[in-house]
Amino acid sequence: MGLWQAKDVLATGYRWVVGDGKKIIATKDPWLSRKRDFKVENHWRYEGRSETVSSLFYPGTNIWDVDKVYELFNVDDANTILATFVLQHLVEDRIVWAMSNDEIYNVKTGYHFWHNRNIGDSICTRSGGWNKLWNNLPVRNHLRHRGIPVTILCPLCNVDVEHLLHVFFDCTFAKECWHAAGVSLDMSQVFFALDWLLNKIETSSYVESIKLATILWGIWFWRNKKVWEDRIVPANTAMELAFNTIHKWRKARKQEEPASTNRSNADSLSNRKWRPPPQGMLKVNVDASVFPRSETFSVGNVVRDHNGMFIAAKVMSLPRPATILEAESIGVREALSWIMQRGDEQGIIESDSLLTIRALQGKKKYLLEVGHVVDSCKSIIQSIPGFVLSYVRKQANKVAHDLVRYPCSVNCSHVFTSPPSQLLETIMNNCSNE
Known part of the structure; x- marks a missing residue:
């Protein structure tokens, strides 16, 4: 997804914080922190209405008029409104980025917000996020289906169509990588490889899951090297480099911990x-x-x-x-x-x-x-x-x-x-x- 397409998703991460309630249209604007989209439900009762949040207060106060709220909104929305905190000192309503503690947009929180809305909080769920993740990988079969004029053959073997199962399991290079990593795969009775892989990761130990992820990453890394730099190495070398990279990353993380610990009294032993x-x-x-x-x-x-x-x-x-x-x-x-x-x-x-x-x-x-x-x-x-x-x-x-x-x-x-x-x-x- 490009920036232009992503802007519509990111715009839904902003909401109003209630101050005096004069600027917020209660039935249209995003202002309810407990709602996923920060808005009241899309209900026929609210069509054509434009009352402000301030009209839901007792006159001259910032206190909810309970009877009025229940009269104007359905029960679920009314309960959400009455549970919404309102500042009791006079300040104006304000728009904030609701996805971070400092209320200011940054790329990191924007990415996490987009990821959760489009893929889900966890890829290892059966809610569709797992399949969305894999289907977003730009293998040539996917690119062709999207109308991009690229050759459809696997860049590593030039024998079969490059689809997900071929890249990671059926290609000669992929098979040699799994063998070099000491993992034996029997795919003869597997009909849905992505479900099989998800189940494999879910039922494996932490160490085994890291190993599976490293192999998959190594295969994809060298597939991209072939596509973009026309570089390729033997499968055993590819796996050795992949596991060395992971080892160095984990070692660096361990070395950073005592350094950061010593930087402030907050983290002292x-x-x-x-x-x-x-x-x-x-x-x-x-x-x-x-x-x-x-x-x-x-x-x-x-x-x-x-x-x-x-x-x-x-x-x-x-x-x-x-x-x-x-x-x-x-x-x-x-x-x-x-x-x-x-x-x-x-x-x-x-x-x-x-x-x-x-x-x-x-x-x-x-x-x-x-x-x-x-x-x-x-x-x-x-x-x-x-x-x-x-x-x-x-x-x-x-x-x-x-x-x-x-x-x-x-x-x-x-x-x-x-x-x-x-x-x-x-x-x-x-x-x-x-």
């Missing part, structure tokens, strides 16, 4: 274990868990002192969908509000969400709905300067991680003055690792 705060201070560990199917999320906070002793904990469940950044930011905000209520003056708030800590410590302005949560956190932090934010690895945040999975009714909260049973082992382990 010391953050793998929970550490007590300095004497006289408290430490609050924060975590959040999002449950997409039930469209809820939970946040949990655990307070301990400089001896590692449990002081208090709080868990709450909220009835709306949220991104990870939203849920984690709300978790930090709840921790900050709780600290103010308790009257604590000094301490450390730890989260294992680096994205959230960077958002709260940075100067960037977030235009999506999460922006109001980030701003409120920053405001509270300024009012209690004795507390600081810190990032830790998940291993050091296990107490909060376990707490946030404590059974809790939606829209309710639990406060613990003694540790619940499922936290005891982790708390004891933390104390023994000091």
Whole structure:
């Protein structure tokens, strides 16, 4: 797909964020974050209507008029509208790129958005994405069907028509590659090779799947070398080079990890274990868990002192969908509000969400709905300067991680003055690792 064709798909990745609601046409514009296309359903009831989102508020407020919403929209759309967050301070409606946390379009998020809309979230599903992926490979048989005047014969053997099964399995070069890689294939009883290959990958171990993918990549790589550079090597050499390339890539990835780890305190090895705060201070560990199917999320906070002793904990469940950044930011905000209520003056708030800590410590302005949560956190932090934010690895945040999975009714909260049973082992382990 070219850029001109892709623009129509990419345009659907933008949506409105509700401010005063005066610019958004409720029945036409993309503004509902919980909808796949951000719009109300294509319903006959909405034809010819052009009311703005602001007309759905009580007069002079940014609060939904519930009766009016249910009167004007079907039940599903009405529920979605009423679950849509609206800023309560006066700001204008704004258009944002909804596929990234910073609301700004870039090639990477644009590609992922196009990929998910056209191929699917995972190619290894039977929803058609697997076949779409293979059918997009420009083998000569496909090119001919699209009206491109190219020779139809395989460039590697010049014997048979170049189609997918021939390139990867039937061609002499392909057979020699599989043999050179030490993989024996019996295709005599295989009628649908793509389904067979998908099943093979799904049922193989991780190492075997990597091997299969490397062989396929090597065959296609040298097929392209032949087409574009008229270069070819023996099959055993092709496989040796393919596996060497994968080995070097994996080795480079391993070498990058300690280098990136040393670049910031956020990734330091010391953050793998929970550490007590300095004497006289408290430490609050924060975590959040999002449950997409039930469209809820939970946040949990655990307070301990400089001896590692449990002081208090709080868990709450909220009835709306949220991104990870939203849920984690709300978790930090709840921790900050709780600290103010308790009257604590000094301490450390730890989260294992680096994205959230960077958002709260940075100067960037977030235009999506999460922006109001980030701003409120920053405001509270300024009012209690004795507390600081810190990032830790998940291993050091296990107490909060376990707490946030404590059974809790939606829209309710639990406060613990003694540790619940499922936290005891982790708390004891933390104390023994000091």
